[in-house]
Amino acid sequence: MKNGMARKAFRALCAGTALALALSAPAMADVKVGLITTLTGGGAGIGADIRDGFMLAIDQAGDVGVEVVIEDDQRKPDIAVQLSDKLIQSEKVDILTGIIWSNLALAVIPSATAQGKFYLSPNAGPTQLAGRRCHPNYFNVAWQNDNLHEAAGAHATASGFKNAFILAPNYPAGQDALKGFKRMYEGELAGELYTKLGQTDYAAEIAQIRASGADGIYFFLPGGMGISFLKQFAGSGIDLPIVGPAFSFDQGILQAVGEAALGVQNTSQWSKDIDNAANAAFVESFQAAYGRLPSLYASQSFDTANLILSAVAKADVNDQDAFRAALKAAEFASVRGDFKFGNNQHPIQDIYVREVIQEGDVFTNKIIGTAMTDHQDVYAADCALN
Amino acid sequence: MSVILLIEQILNGLQFGVMLFLMAAGLTLIFGVMGLINLAHGSLYMVGAFVAAAVAAWSGSFLLALAASLVAAAMFGALIELTVIRRLYARDHLDQVLATFALILIFSEATRWVFGSFPLFLDTPAWLSGTVILPFGIQYSAYRLAIIIVGLVVALGLFLLITRTRVGMRIRAGDSDREMIAALGVDISVLYTLVFALGAALAGLSGALVGAIQSVEVGMGEPVLILAFVVIVIGGIGSIKGALLGAILVGLTDTLGRTLLPVLLSTVMDASAATAVGSALASMLIYILMAGVLLFKPTGLFGTA
Numbered sequence: 001m002k003n004g005m006a007r008k009a010f011r012a013l014c015a016g017t018a019l020a021l022a023l024s025a026p027a028m029a030d031v032k033v034g035l036i037t038t039l040t041g042g043g044a045g046i047g048a049d050i051r052d053g054f055m056l057a058i059d060q061a062g063d064v065g066v067e068v069v070i071e072d073d074q075r076k077p078d079i080a081v082q083l084s085d086k087l088i089q090s091e092k093v094d095i096l097t098g099i100i101w102s103n104l105a106l107a108v109i110p111s112a113t114a115q116g117k118f119y120l121s122p123n124a125g126p127t128q129l130a131g132r133r134c135h136p137n138y139f140n141v142a143w144q145n146d147n148l149h150e151a152a153g154a155h156a157t158a159s160g161f162k163n164a165f166i167l168a169p170n171y172p173a174g175q176d177a178l179k180g181f182k183r184m185y186e187g188e189l190a191g192e193l194y195t196k197l198g199q200t201d202y203a204a205e206i207a208q209i210r211a212s213g214a215d216g217i218y219f220f221l222p223g224g225m226g227i228s229f230l231k232q233f234a235g236s237g238i239d240l241p242i243v244g245p246a247f248s249f250d251q252g253i254l255q256a257v258g259e260a261a262l263g264v265q266n267t268s269q270w271s272k273d274i275d276n277a278a279n280a281a282f283v284e285s286f287q288a289a290y291g292r293l294p295s296l297y298a299s300q301s302f303d304t305a306n307l308i309l310s311a312v313a314k315a316d317v318n319d320q321d322a323f324r325a326a327l328k329a330a331e332f333a334s335v336r337g338d339f340k341f342g343n344n345q346h347p348i349q350d351i352y353v354r355e356v357i358q359e360g361d362v363f364t365n366k367i368i369g370t371a372m373t374d375h376q377d378v379y380a381a382d383c384a385l386n
Numbered sequence: 387m388s389v390i391l392l393i394e395q396i397l398n399g400l401q402f403g404v405m406l407f408l409m410a411a412g413l414t415l416i417f418g419v420m421g422l423i424n425l426a427h428g429s430l431y432m433v434g435a436f437v438a439a440a441v442a443a444w445s446g447s448f449l450l451a452l453a454a455s456l457v458a459a460a461m462f463g464a465l466i467e468l469t470v471i472r473r474l475y476a477r478d479h480l481d482q483v484l485a486t487f488a489l490i491l492i493f494s495e496a497t498r499w500v501f502g503s504f505p506l507f508l509d510t511p512a513w514l515s516g517t518v519i520l521p522f523g524i525q526y527s528a529y530r531l532a533i534i535i536v537g538l539v540v541a542l543g544l545f546l547l548i549t550r551t552r553v554g555m556r557i558r559a560g561d562s563d564r565e566m567i568a569a570l571g572v573d574i575s576v577l578y579t580l581v582f583a584l585g586a587a588l589a590g591l592s593g594a595l596v597g598a599i600q601s602v603e604v605g606m607g608e609p610v611l612i613l614a615f616v617v618i619v620i621g622g623i624g625s626i627k628g629a630l631l632g633a634i635l636v637g638l639t640d641t642l643g644r645t646l647l648p649v650l651l652s653t654v655m656d657a658s659a660a661t662a663v664g665s666a667l668a669s670m671l672i673y674i675l676m677a678g679v680l681l682f683k684p685t686g687l688f689g690t691a
Contacts, residue, residue: 040495041605044503170665192658193648194665198609200600203398203530204641210525211391224601227505232599235510235527237517256505256601 030065031317033308034087035098036080036108039072043223045252046100046297047072050122052290053298054098057305060285066312069093075100077107084108088115094317095120097304100297102126102145102173113137116320118327120308122301125346127176131382134344137320139327141304143269144346144377145173148245149180151267151351151371152218156243158371159265162187165214167205169221170194177220177245183378190214195221200228206236216240222247227256234260241265246365249356251295254363261356261363269347270299270336271354271367278333293364299335306332344383348376390524395645396638401530403637404537408592409610410617410629411544412585418624419560419581422471423479425486427589427614428607429493434459434590435597435606436501439508448511452594459590460583467582472575494604505603508594533595540588541630548626557581561624616672620679622689631687636672643671 035054038047051070058068069091073080080099087093095118099105105124112119113135125144129135156164164187168174174194182189190212193205209217217240221229226248233242246268254261272283272293282302286294294302311317311326330341342348351372354365413427434455442451466489474482509515510529518528548554556577559567568574593607600606617636621628648664655663679687 039503040498044498044604045505048503170662170669175662192661194661195644196665196669200596200606200609201398201402203401203527204395204645207391207394207398208645211388224505224603224606227601227603228599231509232527235515235517235529235599237525237527252504256507256603258507258509260509 031067031095031308031312032091032093033066033068033095033097034084034091034093035068035070036073036083036087036096037070037098038075038100039070041074043075043100046123046223046295049252049295049297050098050100050301053286053294053301054122054305056282056286056289056298057302057309059289061309064309064312066309070098073099073104075104077104080104080108081111084112088112088117094118095308097122097308098301099124105129109138110135118317118323120304120327122304123297125377126172127379130344130346130377131379132384134383134385136324136345136385138345139307139341140346141307142300142347143349144379145176146180146183146377147351147375148247148267148269149177149220150184151353151375152243152245153181153184155265155267155353155369155371156181156216156218157184157186159216159241159243161185161216161218161241161243163190163213163215164218165189165191165193165209165212165216166218167191167193167195167221168219169197169199169225171197173222174220181218181220185218195225199225202229202232205229206233206238209240210236210238214240217242219244219248223253227253230257230260230264243267246270246296246354249354249365250297251293251364252297254356254365258363259358262358264356265368266354266356266365267351267371268296268354268365269349269351270296271352271365273366274335274337274352276333276335276337279335279337282335293362303332303334303336303339306334342376342380343386344377344380345385346377346380348374351375390522391645393522394524394526395641397524397526397534398530399638399641400634401534401537401637402641403634404534404541405592405596406610406613406617406637407537407630407633408540408588408595409614410621410633411540411626412588413614414618414621414624414626414629415557415581416585417618419557419564420471420475420578421564422474423482423486424471424585425483425611426466426489426493427585428611429490430459430463430586430589430607431593431610432493432497432604432607433462434593435508435602436497436506436593437590438594438597439506439602440501442508443506448514448598451508452591455590455594456587459593460587463586463589464579464583467579471582472578475578490608497604501604503604505601508597508602510598529599536591536595540591541626544626553577553580613672616676618686620676620686622683622686624690625686625688628686628688635675639675640668640672643668647671 037050071083096112097120100123102124106126109119118137121140123142125140130144168177242264244266246266249266310332314326315322317323340348352367353369353371355368357366416424437458438451438455441454514529517525520526617632621632647668648661651664652660
């Protein structure tokens, strides 16, 4: 008897829960976005910035019928591919975004665009997808991979480097980096080094720099590699000017490097002190929402989300031609100020020179000049789109 | 390449080797005495670095941070030995690999929960920053020199512990015949916990020392773990002497390979190609070394069959 009652109560509870679930289910979204990024393992800090910047823009837009599904790729290409297939086939997303690393982007983007989905990159801009293999459904909202390195080369020339020592990890983005730097750098090279990807000890390289007679250093060592290099360089007693792309001097990393990074000049298309209303509002609201300063990566994903929102307001995502045109028009208030797409749907933009400074106890960047104006990547010429 | 640069690179290789020794010593002790493959050793290295960073930020004292990293890593080591590792001694190596791999994931995610996803700050103390001038006018990082000294002192200490003390005698006995020492009435489970905690403390110390000149971040232990395994395979599994020699061999080979190979190759090809080929070859060099050693000594330099 008692048992029977319990069973009835249980059934009622189940029915009630199901009902409550049905009631609380969100209204059908107009546009579904799949965001795949790195949220665990090495590089999770960048993924958190990408996610937080993106969701900040979506939250600020309010209820405009954009639903976001977030997945963690663990920085592994095979997992990223599985997730994108899952998002496309079972979640039926319209747009994919979020990937940080070029090798993951190369694994995911061609198959996503071939299945008729849009892909908007908030970070990776591999060479392969900027030239002949550009695709009408692929947009890059950050930069083509070479851009910040080219700007670093231009800045090194402008600031009088005559005999630079350059180094980068031995992997595709590292080779692109040195190529990009050399494209714009006019002086001699005191040395050129490829280090092991993921290397953490740079004593041997620093000794070579000391012996090389260089008058300046350029390096591209993203993430923990850059932290290690800068700390060890600071302890080496070598006093040479350093330039590099923004990645090794960004907000998430600077606190871990500390004073060793002070005074380093780095090239970036964004900085928290770019003077426009959208950027001021972004920096303030990001800090209010998450209690930390936004990074370059957060600015890129914030722009990506706002680009999507601007297109959603103008066109139905199911009308691909209209939606694509709305994306390409890029009519949104970018935190970088002016923003437009080139024919290969990569940005044409100004790239600034920033210097690492200290504000109170926080290490951050301020703009000290412009390295390149309205810069477009060299691969655009190979792209058949117009 | 000048002689001074070469000497500096040899010192760098030595420093790298000594740091690897701190990792490898614990690993080889644990394998030798308990027959356990511990993949979570890298996580204890990470724990050491994170605790050091947190304590240094809180207290401002580097020595206190080092001491805290030793204690914390030993405590975590003892804790996982009592709760997880203890159940694995009787099982085969595949089960041990699986369980300790799970520990890596648990430690990594737990660290992220506690400290967040961003790298932490840990700097060398003021009294060890900058460079010192060695004989022949060699300018060398004071901190790296300190690492070499600490590593050699630890090596000497371990040697004395193992050859001159009662605990060391038991460790050696455990290494050569586990059943017999248990039958003689030695409390083997206490010994195991002790050895495991000792190995963990060394890993934690190494993480804290290295954390000051590298990036303190989640997942920092795994690349070092791989090198530490190479070291103990070269040195002979279970041998502390082998671990020291293997570590210094690996450190020197890696550092000198990285600097000398591109220079040597540039005499036969152009500079840019020499850099690319040289650095690719250099990253394989320690594995080639390992293969070479195993070819002539299948159990490693000081291994027993």
